[in-house]
Amino acid sequence: MKFIDEYQNSELAKKLAQRITGHSVRSIRLMEFCGGHTHAIMRYGIRQLLPETIEMKSGPGCPVCVTAIGDLDKAIALAHSPGVIITTFGDMMRVPGSYSSLQQAKAEGANIRVVYSTMDALEITKASPNKSVIFIGIGFETTAPTIAASIVKAEKERIGNFYVLSFLKLTPPVMKALLGLGEIKLDGIIGPGHVCVITGSHPYRFIPEKYGVAYVISGFEPLDILLSVDKLVQQIETGSPKVEIAYRRGVKPEGNRKALELMQQVFEIDGADWRGIGIVPQSGLKINNKYQHFDANNAFSGLLRSARNDKPAKEPKGCRCGDVVRGAATPLECKLFGKACTPEKPIGPCMVSSEGACAAYYQYGASYE
Amino acid sequence: MNDTILLAHGSGGKLSHDLVERKFLPLLANPLLDKLDDSAIFEANGRLAFTTDSYVVNPIFFPGGDIGRLAVCGTVNDLSMNGAKPLYLSLSVIIEEGLLMADLERIVQSIKAAADEAQVNIITGDTKIVNRGQADKLFITTSGIGIIPAGIDISGANAKAGDRVILSGTIGDHGIAIMSQREGLRFETLLESDCAPLNKLVAQIVEACPNTHCLRDPTRGGLATTLNEFAKQSNVGIAVEEDKIPVKKEVKAACELLGFDPIYVANEGKLVAIVEPGDANKVLAQMKQNCYGRDAAIIGEITNDHTGRVIMKTKLGPSRIIDMLSGELLPRIC
Numbered sequence: 001m002k003f004i005d006e007y008q009n010s011e012l013a014k015k016l017a018q019r020i021t022g023h024s025v026r027s028i029r030l031m032e033f034c035g036g037h038t039h040a041i042m043r044y045g046i047r048q049l050l051p052e053t054i055e056m057k058s059g060p061g062c063p064v065c066v067t068a069i070g071d072l073d074k075a076i077a078l079a080h081s082p083g084v085i086i087t088t089f090g091d092m093m094r095v096p097g098s099y100s101s102l103q104q105a106k107a108e109g110a111n112i113r114v115v116y117s118t119m120d121a122l123e124i125t126k127a128s129p130n131k132s133v134i135f136i137g138i139g140f141e142t143t144a145p146t147i148a149a150s151i152v153k154a155e156k157e158r159i160g161n162f163y164v165l166s167f168l169k170l171t172p173p174v175m176k177a178l179l180g181l182g183e184i185k186l187d188g189i190i191g192p193g194h195v196c197v198i199t200g201s202h203p204y205r206f207i208p209e210k211y212g213v214a215y216v217i218s219g220f221e222p223l224d225i226l227l228s229v230d231k232l233v234q235q236i237e238t239g240s241p242k243v244e245i246a247y248r249r250g251v252k253p254e255g256n257r258k259a260l261e262l263m264q265q266v267f268e269i270d271g272a273d274w275r276g277i278g279i280v281p282q283s284g285l286k287i288n289n290k291y292q293h294f295d296a297n298n299a300f301s302g303l304l305r306s307a308r309n310d311k312p313a314k315e316p317k318g319c320r321c322g323d324v325v326r327g328a329a330t331p332l333e334c335k336l337f338g339k340a341c342t343p344e345k346p347i348g349p350c351m352v353s354s355e356g357a358c359a360a361y362y363q364y365g366a367s368y369e
Numbered sequence: 370m371n372d373t374i375l376l377a378h379g380s381g382g383k384l385s386h387d388l389v390e391r392k393f394l395p396l397l398a399n400p401l402l403d404k405l406d407d408s409a410i411f412e413a414n415g416r417l418a419f420t421t422d423s424y425v426v427n428p429i430f431f432p433g434g435d436i437g438r439l440a441v442c443g444t445v446n447d448l449s450m451n452g453a454k455p456l457y458l459s460l461s462v463i464i465e466e467g468l469l470m471a472d473l474e475r476i477v478q479s480i481k482a483a484a485d486e487a488q489v490n491i492i493t494g495d496t497k498i499v500n501r502g503q504a505d506k507l508f509i510t511t512s513g514i515g516i517i518p519a520g521i522d523i524s525g526a527n528a529k530a531g532d533r534v535i536l537s538g539t540i541g542d543h544g545i546a547i548m549s550q551r552e553g554l555r556f557e558t559l560l561e562s563d564c565a566p567l568n569k570l571v572a573q574i575v576e577a578c579p580n581t582h583c584l585r586d587p588t589r590g591g592l593a594t595t596l597n598e599f600a601k602q603s604n605v606g607i608a609v610e611e612d613k614i615p616v617k618k619e620v621k622a623a624c625e626l627l628g629f630d631p632i633y634v635a636n637e638g639k640l641v642a643i644v645e646p647g648d649a650n651k652v653l654a655q656m657k658q659n660c661y662g663r664d665a666a667i668i669g670e671i672t673n674d675h676t677g678r679v680i681m682k683t684k685l686g687p688s689r690i691i692d693m694l695s696g697e698l699l700p701r702i703c
Contacts, residue, residue, distance in 0.1 A: 008685070010686050014686065036701060044685045047687075064702070089702050090700075091702060140703055195703065221625075222684075342695070353702075354699055354700075355703075362695075365678075365691075365692065
């Protein structure tokens with residue numbers, strides 16, 4: 001792979017930071033939507049390069065963090081039912097649900113396998129014809145196409161024991177919800193690069209047009225992020241917010257047509273429950289009628305209903321993950337941060353996930369200046 | 370039919386004897402092992418170092434090594450990191466029934482090759498066979514005894530302000546080589562594990578600098594975890610520079626793809642040495658002469674500031690704390 005060192009060049013970074021400092025006059029607030037950006041910003045110490053006029057807020061772009069606790073409880077309930085194998089991304093294992101976690105369920109005997117992609121879940125399904133294999137489908141437009149592809153493949157190969165519990169979420173509607181909420185005033189958003197590889201830049205045009213907020217799509221290397229901040233500052237200072245792509249090597253305005261078609265083929269748009277935000281209309285992906293026999297919500301509806309009635313969802317006391325994903329609080333403002341809640345003994349999902357803001361603050365020592 | 374390990378190979382009867390006599394003894398033979406008494410008897414004078422470790426790596430064969438080489442190198446290295454000269458190892462193997470005999474042979478050959486390279490003898494051992502599903506192919510435990518030359522005092526608690534931190538080569542090779550072979554994460558790479566016995570490298574370091582303060586091999590948890598251990602044990606601060614830490618470009622690429630930081634990725638053939646500033650260049654030059662220290666570099670120094678903590682100057686210039694690895698390394702989701 002080329003182009004890594006080029007995007008981490010300290011001389012170029014300094015020049016970019018100087019340019020930003022040179023033309024940043026107004027005090028502004030930016031949000032990096034994506035947890036991957038939060039981690040890169042902390043890992044390379046990018047905040048220390050930026051002028052005091054720029055405040056950075058972390059956003060909801062962490063699939064594990066925005067999974068509603070009730071949805072996590074559903075996954076745990078399914079894990080405990082006999083004849084089921086749960087397949088999941090590793091980050092989900094350690095997130096505490098209302099009463100237990102997948103990790104705890106596994107220790108108690110549930111059959112849970114960590115996979116790196118949905119296609120692995122399909123391989124496990126083929127090797128376990130007498131079990132029902134359920135994939136916990138979390139993520140945004142990034143993971144949705146591969147999950148759709150696995151369902152199409154399962155249909156083609158007539159695999160009857162594969163199910164997806166979809167908690168998939170869409171990014172434009174939640175940005176709309178956050179901006180509409182008006183809880184924190186934002187001047188600009190660093191757009192999620194990987195998501196926009198799939199969606200393209202068009203779905204975000206409402207952000208400058210309706211809310212007057214600048215929007216620049218960024219890659220994940222330090223220079224990508226600095227370049228995006230530079231473009232955001234320029235837009236804001238000149239009063240001309242728009243959608244810009246600062247990640248040309250990955251993102252095309254129209255996105256990835258094939259991936260989008262695959263998503264359309266398998267899913268329909270539905271409301272989704274976001275941790276800390278609540279139900280956001282039209283922000284989730286549900287498996288459509290044609291493929292409903294792969295929907296774990298259908299196949300295990302009775303079990304899921306009784307589990308929910310027996311044990312209603314409840315948020316952990318004192319945890320401010322919900323505020324953190326909205327940008328309404330920084331991890332440091334949570335009383336549990338670094339004390340009761342650490343990566344070894346996490347209370348909320350933001351401390352567990354490798355894309356969570358609390359984990360980034362903790363790992364990269366936000367207190368050290 | 371493939372020749373495989375059967376439960377009967379663990380019965381203690383004739384098949385068990387056959388397994389040991391045909392598959393282990395011919396390759397690992399030495400006068401102390403060949404006596405086949407219940408314990409090996411030997412003489413040793415001086416301060417002894419004693420260590421043990423278990424190996425459960427998956428997959429058991431990986432680019433650049435296998436579980437056998439790992440089991441020898443790991444224990445040899447644990448002894449070496451206290452300045453001990455490794456003398457003898459024990460070898461205990463738990464095998465899942467159904468393991469291919471050919472795989473076992475390959476692993477024993479690899480154990481022999483690693484032991485020969487490190488110039489240690491395996492002088493006692495044991496094999497057990499368990500039912501399918503009760504182990505994953507093969508688990509190995511090795512213990513080791515080494516002798517510490519007079520005048521050597523190496524410990525993680527010996528770092529002093531002003532000391533230099535030397536890393537013996539590129540980091541993350543082992544962890545990424547293993548991950549590239551894991552179920553579901555397979556990716557093509559020419560990268561090999563750095564799995565290697567470091568006792569000769571250590572002997573060279575100690576000869577050049579008998580006053581070496583600390584040595585440790587950054588295995589699981591990576592460089593970041595080892596540096597944090599030193600900082601806490603010695604109650605000092607450590608300042609390193611990201612730019613000085615050697616990382617192969619394949620490792621860099623894989624880490625970017627998966628969302629990892631190489632300082633947390635495992636190594637099996639690297640060490641960190643902490644020496645007085647006046648000794649640093651001498652030790653570095655010695656290390657570079659050894660094939661396992663060719664890429665050695667001085668990556669930072671010990672400070673009186675921020676005791677108990679490790680600070681890294683990032684490539685972009687600003688500094689940040691590097692903490693120990695917490696939890697597991699998991700690839701990013703999106």
